[in-house]
Amino acid sequence: MTWPRYDGPEDLAAIEAVPLEDRGLPESTYELLRQAGTRFADRPAVTLLPSGEAWEHPVTWTFGELLARVHRIANVLTELGVTRRDAVALLAPNSGDVFAATLAAQAVGIAAPVNPGLAPHQVRELLETSDARVVLAADPDLDVGRPVLSLAELAARADRADPVRLAAEPPRSTDFAGYFHTGGSTGTPKIAVHTHAGEVGMAWTLAASTGADDLVLLAALPLFHVNALLVTGLAPLFRGRHVVWAGPLGYRDPALYPAFWRIVERYRIGGMSAVPTVYAVLAHVPVDADISSLTFPIVGAAPLPAAVRRQWREHTGVDLVEGYGLTEGTCASARGFPGAPRPGTVGQRMPYQKIKAVRIDGDGWTDLPPGEPGVLVIRGPNVFPGYLRRTAEGAVPDPAGKVVDGWLDTGDLGSVDAEGFVRLTGRAKDLIIRGGHNIDPAVIEEAMLAHPAVSGAAAVGRPDRHAGEVPVVYVTLHAPTPEPELLEWAASRVPERAAVPKAVHVVPEIPLTVVGKQYKPALRQDALRRVAEDEAAALGLGDVRITVELDGGEPVVVVHATPPADLSSTLDSYAFRWRHTGRPRDA
Incomplete structure (x- = not known):
């Protein structure tokens, strides 16, 4: 495959002169993997670090070995009764088999990764909505309301399975590939549906936008996040790129940071993707190795403080490359360019996607001129078909309220200039983003409203130097109650540790709009x-x-x-x- 030049904003028009459907893309993520396993059979595909502490004792799989492992696991899933419309839930920290199982699930059914840090009742609701036929988890005794196959048992059965032949019929481009949960507005995460065509097209765009074939990538985000699967999982398959997976905890492993620069030197890491918090920490870790290979550090998922940008540049000599995207847009919709930063923007729209700002009122959507802020909407092959809904006929994607005439309402506020560079000015939605992790304020509010003295509750994000935002909650009371007692109540009742508010503020009243809604x-x-x-x-x-x-x-x-x-x-x-x-x- 010949890759187009994509080094600066001026290359966008030439790329789009060739329609995406004329690029000869694989039919599915499985076909993408199969081609990579054949074309790059003996090339290293993934290097698996046991942990940050034991980084010098890795295991490496070639592309041929990765394909064989996926075949083995896929055939085990078929033996377990998984068919094309069945979801396979993955509830475990990162590992080689979790990555292979994700690809295998997409080969014979639908991959449905779940954040193991969610509260048990949230996990059960996600499994019920996806109607997962099989749950793969690190803990075989996990109580999630349905049978669990441990990763150890999966590995044992996979070792006996066929590594060459896929027992099931390969997927088609219109088939569902993944169910990825995202923050919602009801206290339970929503499930965004991805198709094979959407993921393959997104992976091609990412592969085209991140440099040469020999770029080595570091993967350290959890596989329940679309960035991990698309940026460091599927996109590298197109160009035979080597990916180093940084252990089960990834960036959450404290032992990773003292060894970080030596890992970059050892594997000649060229690209990585992380939230601002990670770069803020690394900007204060002494550089004790040759990091000249690092040219493409991508930052996204949360606002980038100017100080972090500056400190990273001064510390490493490399500019951070900002990006912007969302789960409903498959992964990414805008990216910057190494060596040509546009501070204040999150990059230029990516090929085959359209981004515009609109004004939304009672008369519908009105397009705004370049540079004028409004609600950002996106159109392209990356836009998801909708959130998963359970019906009498089974699970179906429902775009209602999110996609209008093919345009995805991002819920973000910003502007788009004449060159397609996007500037964010805020979020229309209420999600609190803590270090790239989406927190639904409803889970905090519901917990606080269960306190007998609380009459009203509204949770919002408070700016934080390290996490971007942390949750705080404002409450009104029926009876006088000390704030420390309320904070203790929150710590014991909010179901997700990351969502526990850092402060509880007692106020006389919570601001309301003229129609009685909270004015956050x-x-x-x-x-x-x-x-x-x-x-x-x-x-x-x-x-x-x-x-x-x-x-x-x-x-x-x-x-x-x-x-x-x-x-x-x-x-x-x-x-x-x-x-x-x-x-x-x-x-």
Whole structure:
């Protein structure tokens, strides 16, 4: 396959001059794997690190060996009764067999990876919605309301299965390939449906956009996240790229960071994908190795603080490459370019996708001119067919309320310039994004409303230097109750550890719209003010007055003084905008 030039924004038009359907793409993710296993049979495909601590003792599979492992696992799944419309749930940390099982599930059925950190009742609801025929998990005694096949038993059965012949009929482009859950608005994650055509097209676009064939990638995100599967799983198959998987915990492994630069040197890592928090940590890890191979560090999933961008560049000499995407868009919709940063944007729209800003009101959608902010909508072969819904006829994807005339409502606010570069200005949706992890505020609110003294609850994200956002909750009370007691209640009742609020604020009333809905922008502004005030107080500047003002609809922290250098440095490390009045501190 001949790859088009894709080094800068000027290459987009030439790429799109050839229709995607004329690119000769494989029919399915299985066919993509089969071609890779044949074309690159003896080339290293995946190197599996046991952990950050034991990184010098890896196992490597070639593309031929990966294909054989997928055949073995796929044939075990077929023996277990999995057919084309059956979901296979995967509930385990990253491993070679989890990766192979994900590809195998797509070869004979539908892969349905589940975050093992979710509360048990959420896991059960996801399994019920997907109607998973088989649950693959690290723990054979896991209580999820249906039979579980342990990874150890899967491996034992796979060792006896046929490594050459796929027992099932290969999938077609229109078949469902994956069920990926995302944050929802009802307290239970929604399941986004992916087709083989959508994943293959997305993988081709990612493969075209990330450099040469010999680019070695580091994979450290969990496989229940689309980025892990698409960026470091499927896209490398197109070009025979070597991927180093950083152990079961990935970026969550504290032992990974002291060895990180030596891992980059040992494997000549060229590309990686992570959230801003990871880069913030690495920007303070002494570089004790040759990292000249690292040219394509991708950052996304959460706002990138200017300070993290600057610190990373000063520490490594490499620019971060911003990206933007969402599960409903299969993975990615905009990307930047190495060596040509456009600060303030998350990159240019990717080939074969259209992105525009619209105004949504009672009359429908109105397109906005380049540069004018509105709600971002996306159209292209990457747009998902809908969220999974259970019906009398079985599970079907339902696009209602999310896709209109082929356009995906992202729920994000931003603008698109004439070159297709996207600038984000906020989120219309209420999700709290903590280190790239989507948290539904409803799970926090429901837990708080179960307290006998709580009459109202509204959870929002508070800016955080390390995680981007952390959850906080505002409550109104029937009876006086100390905030520490409420925080303790939240810690014991919120079902997901990442969603436990960092603070509970008792307020006289929760702001409402004219129709009686909670008006969370006012609470987010209050949380923003509290963060700035806390930082000032920590530096002994508690007498400095701080407010939050709106600039074009975007909240801006205003320090009513000329702040000292230490406060300026601290506020610069956050992703929010801020300014000062220039008046003396006592004015």
